[in-house]
Amino acid sequence: MRGEDGQLMGYRVVVDYDRCSSTAICMQFAPEVFEVRDDNLLYLLDEEPSEELRAKVETAVKGCPMQALAIEET
Numbered sequence: 001m002r003g004e005d006g007q008l009m010g011y012r013v014v015v016d017y018d019r020c021s022s023t024a025i026c027m028q029f030a031p032e033v034f035e036v037r038d039d040n041l042l043y044l045l046d047e048e049p050s051e052e053l054r055a056k057v058e059t060a061v062k063g064c065p066m067q068a069l070a071i072e073e074t
Helices: 025-029 051-063
Strands: 011-015 034-036 042-044 069-073
Touching: 011 042, 011 051, 025 034, 025 051, 051 069
Parallel strands: none
Antiparallel strands: 011 069, 034 042
C-alpha cells in the first residue's frame, strides 16, 4: 500500500494481551502470524507481516471475539 506521497506503507499487528483470551481464532485465519501454544498463551510470530498476508490478518482482527487485535499503519 502506498501513502498519499507515493511512499510504500506497511502495517503492524498489535495485541492487547490484557483482553486476549487465547481462543486461537486468529491462528485459524493467519497461522503465519499468530500462534497459541501449549501454555495457552498467544504468541505474535510476525509483528510486521507482509502485504500478502494483510487480508488474512484483517480477517483475524475482525474475528477476534475479545477485540484484542488491531492493525496500525506504519
